[in-house]
Amino acid sequence: MKQVFSRPASLKDVQTHFCPGCHHGTIHRLVAEAMDEFGIRDRTIGCASVGCSVFLYGYFDIDVVESPHGRAPAVATGVKRARPDTIVFTYQGDGDLAAIGTSEIIHAANRGEDITVIFVNNTTYGMTGGQMAPTTMPGQKTSTSPYGRDIKNDGAPFKMAELLSNLDGVAYSARVAVNSPKNVIQAKKAVKTAFRYQLEGRGFSFIEALAACPTNWGMNPLPANQRVGDEMIPYFPLGTYKNTENL
Amino acid sequence: MSERLFIKGNEAVAMAAIEAGVRCYFGYPITPQSDIPEYLSRELPKTGGTFIQVESEIGAINMVLGASAAGVRAMTSSSGPGISLKQEGISYMAGSELPGVIVDIMRAGPGLGGIDASQADYFQATRGGGHGGYRIIVLAPGSVQEMYDLTMLAFDLSDQWRIPALVLADSVLGQMKESLVANPRPKADLPPKEWAVRGRGEGMQQNIVKSLYLGDGEMEKFHWKMHARYQELAEKECRWEEVQTADAELIVTAFGSTARIASTAVAMAREAGMKVGLLRPITLFPFPKQAYAALSEHCKHFLDIELSTGQMVDDVRLSVARDADVAFYGRPPGAGSLPTPEELFEQIRKVYP
Numbered sequence: 001m002k003q004v005f006s007r008p009a010s011l012k013d014v015q016t017h018f019c020p021g022c023h024h025g026t027i028h029r030l031v032a033e034a035m036d037e038f039g040i041r042d043r044t045i046g047c048a049s050v051g052c053s054v055f056l057y058g059y060f061d062i063d064v065v066e067s068p069h070g071r072a073p074a075v076a077t078g079v080k081r082a083r084p085d086t087i088v089f090t091y092q093g094d095g096d097l098a099a100i101g102t103s104e105i106i107h108a109a110n111r112g113e114d115i116t117v118i119f120v121n122n123t124t125y126g127m128t129g130g131q132m133a134p135t136t137m138p139g140q141k142t143s144t145s146p147y148g149r150d151i152k153n154d155g156a157p158f159k160m161a162e163l164l165s166n167l168d169g170v171a172y173s174a175r176v177a178v179n180s181p182k183n184v185i186q187a188k189k190a191v192k193t194a195f196r197y198q199l200e201g202r203g204f205s206f207i208e209a210l211a212a213c214p215t216n217w218g219m220n221p222l223p224a225n226q227r228v229g230d231e232m233i234p235y236f237p238l239g240t241y242k243n244t245e246n247l
Numbered sequence: 248m249s250e251r252l253f254i255k256g257n258e259a260v261a262m263a264a265i266e267a268g269v270r271c272y273f274g275y276p277i278t279p280q281s282d283i284p285e286y287l288s289r290e291l292p293k294t295g296g297t298f299i300q301v302e303s304e305i306g307a308i309n310m311v312l313g314a315s316a317a318g319v320r321a322m323t324s325s326s327g328p329g330i331s332l333k334q335e336g337i338s339y340m341a342g343s344e345l346p347g348v349i350v351d352i353m354r355a356g357p358g359l360g361g362i363d364a365s366q367a368d369y370f371q372a373t374r375g376g377g378h379g380g381y382r383i384i385v386l387a388p389g390s391v392q393e394m395y396d397l398t399m400l401a402f403d404l405s406d407q408w409r410i411p412a413l414v415l416a417d418s419v420l421g422q423m424k425e426s427l428v429a430n431p432r433p434k435a436d437l438p439p440k441e442w443a444v445r446g447r448g449e450g451m452q453q454n455i456v457k458s459l460y461l462g463d464g465e466m467e468k469f470h471w472k473m474h475a476r477y478q479e480l481a482e483k484e485c486r487w488e489e490v491q492t493a494d495a496e497l498i499v500t501a502f503g504s505t506a507r508i509a510s511t512a513v514a515m516a517r518e519a520g521m522k523v524g525l526l527r528p529i530t531l532f533p534f535p536k537q538a539y540a541a542l543s544e545h546c547k548h549f550l551d552i553e554l555s556t557g558q559m560v561d562d563v564r565l566s567v568a569r570d571a572d573v574a575f576y577g578r579p580p581g582a583g584s585l586p587t588p589e590e591l592f593e594q595i596r597k598v599y600p
Contacts, residue, residue: 041447042446042447042448042449042451043446043448044446045317045444045445045446047313048457054459057453057455057457061447061453062446062447062453063444063445063446063447063453063454063455064444064453064454064455064456064457065312065313065316065317065343065444065455065456065457066339066343066455066456066457066458066459067309067312067313067339068309068312068335068336068339071305071306071309071312071335071336074301074305074306074307074309074310074312074313075309075310075312075313075316076313077299077306077310077313078271078273078309078310078311078312078313078314078315078316078317078321079313079314079316079317079444080313081271081297081299081310081314082270082271082297082313082314082317082318082319082321083317083318083319083445083446086317086445086446087446103302103303103305103306104302104305104306104309106302107301107302107306111299
């Protein structure tokens, strides 16, 4: 019998600790598939961040360095400059990348560091218990925005894929989602493009993946998945915002 | 034979880093240490190394963390306000058992303070500086030659013990010019960096550099392991200098630039017939307790001098015999506060038994 589906070799054979309906696992898988398909697992270094995403090393069978909150792009810069022959990626959440780590992400992108950033945007701080994130949507209730996010008080959500696309050092910037088979297939293509650009030495590549956090949204997995399509995608449109393929 | 140069202390640090094989320097401009990034921006690329002027001190120390995790020699430098910002990264490096060299050319504080020489960051340096309960190796040069020699030593000690190392100098040592013999890097038998992330390779184990310990008892175990390492470090790596201590009735103790001024005052005291010696700690962590303990068996009078209201004096008092007396004279940092040899000689006369 022909096997048509299996665990990517870049992922370990372990049970997930992520909550039911969480999209981290799907995004992990897409990154692992890209590594397998390019045959780069043995020379890839992951830079974990702070939050649920820190457990990168528990799932990926690769070398990993843990970064302080928000600093993964700086840590990745150090790794890549020290070992230019490796493939380096960061995996960061929205609080990590778009709040406390704003400086590090913008400057790493602007330098055109030859790294790939996987940015998981679930509009909340997951690990600390669902506080308001820089990407929390207008009116969205969280444990620190109990009356809903007020643009006047808190500012508008960051649209990172668009923001970074304006910087010359960025070779690729795209926003994807994993809430439907169609979107997963699109997301896989984008993730592969991001890693391919690094392999080709084109510069900084950025993937923003919209994700569900049912636990902190106070929703069951199915409605949470539904929310990604109904509320998030209209506000955070999917698409490629920067592509230097033909430059 | 090595040639004799006439250069600034900051340049000596930068030269030593290159001689020690630094591959990556990440820094941010701040007075009075900017000669270090300036020198390395010019010279490090010639050796194939990486120089980045980073957007922030926080970014810089985290790049050091990344490069060091990847197994190469990496370094940053700054002064008080910048060193405060780096404490986050230093804590993570200590927690991840990563080597790395940080150079602190102290200036006056707190806050923006000023650019004059200071020793008021002794506590920040020797008590870890960041959160979580850890120590780092602290080396205190007293001359341009030592700025060079101790920077090279910092890399070796840091690699050997897997503890970040701080070279703690001040604007006097950083900015003054002296003659220097640029000795070649000493041979050191250092352990291979088998823990580094470099891509796991075919059939190899996954390497993880991390400071998160959530398992039952894991964090506690880590603390006791590091505690034992700090104790072993204290047994093996303490360094200090003694001048005319054998017959001394009073021992003056000071580190760095203050020790240089104090040594002139000690010579003046000898000239005046007083039996005065000098004890200059070179490692501030580990603190050379044993030198104070041994000397205070016979000499019961100490005078600690610092460019602060008194910080190292706490360590001196904890190190001397219980019946020894430790006097203190301090000039807190700021414009015009650097003491003269005559001023310190006067203090010696006051407390001389």
